[in-house]
Amino acid sequence: MIYMLDTADIEAIKKAVDLYPLAGVTTNPSIIAKEKRSFADIIRDIRAVIGKDRMLHAQVMGKTAEVMVREAQAMREIDEEIIIKVPVTQQGIKAIKELKALGFRITATAILTPQQALMAAVAGAEFLAPYVNRLDNICADGTQVAAEIAHLIDVYQLEAKVLAASFKNVQQVHEIAKAGAQSVTIAPDVFDQLLIHPLTDSSVAGFTSDWESVYGAETTVL
Numbered sequence: 108m109i110y111m112l113d114t115a116d117i118e119a120i121k122k123a124v125d126l127y128p129l130a131g132v133t134t135n136p137s138i139i140a141k142e143k144r145s146f147a148d149i150i151r152d153i154r155a156v157i158g159k160d161r162m163l164h165a166q167v168m169g170k171t172a173e174v175m176v177r178e179a180q181a182m183r184e185i186d187e188e189i190i191i192k193v194p195v196t197q198q199g200i201k202a203i204k205e206l207k208a209l210g211f212r213i214t215a216t217a218i219l220t221p222q223q224a225l226m227a228a229v230a231g232a233e234f235l236a237p238y239v240n241r242l243d244n245i246c247a248d249g250t251q252v253a254a255e256i257a258h259l260i261d262v263y264q265l266e267a268k269v270l271a272a273s274f275k276n277v278q279q280v281h282e283i284a285k286a287g288a289q290s291v292t293i294a295p296d297v298f299d300q301l302l303i304h305p306l307t308d309s310s311v312a313g314f315t316s317d318w319e320s321v322y323g324a325e326t327t328v329l
């Protein structure tokens with residue numbers, strides 16, 4: 108599983124880089140807008156925290172392929188390794204083809220159907236981001252959509268990966284993992300929840316109390 112954090116909150120990114128096997132950070136225009144400062148500053152600050160080897164995904168805002176490509180080129184001036192997120196509209200698919208030809212790495216986003224994902228992959232997208240919770244919210248089974256995308260990648264031997272997105276709870280992440288999604292992007296609050304279990308805490312507390320009753324408080328094994 109490739110784990111990414113879906114946020115532009117620098118403190119949350121620092122924490123995740125420190126604690127988790129984090130492969131990258133994804134943003135979208137809503138996430139960037141929450142920070143209320145310049146896009147370029149946010150991207151530079153995220154890169155400074157994640158280092159050069161982790162992925163950084165940022166989304167274009169243009170309504171036409173021409174503008175999207177221009178935005179991607181400007182983004183590359185800010186961050187050479189940036190992965191460009193493009194929504195799967197008609198203009199988006201056109202932009203994906205052009206960006207691929209220009210050597211960009213691309214994440215197709217706002218995917219709600221397997222056919223959108225398939226066309227984006229054929230056009231050249233490396234990551235395909237179905238919105239799991241937004242589908243679940245309308246009883247459209249986000250896990251099933253992601254599983255069908257993973258199946259199509261397999262059937263057509265495509266060079267793309269599912270980057271499942273839009274999670275609101277751990278069960279959704281679990282279902283997606285079982286469905287064979289290669290990567291997930293998760294907001295910080297749900298990411299932290301992936302490890303939480305009261306029995307883990309009580310197990311560790313039991314080990315601590317047994318150990319310290321013999322070897323003394325705050326001692327370690329060596």
Ligand code: E4P
Binds near residue numbers: 133134236241
């Ligand atoms: C990822 O590509 C999306 O930007 C994001 O995961 C959407 O999440 P949301 O549905 O919680 O806004």
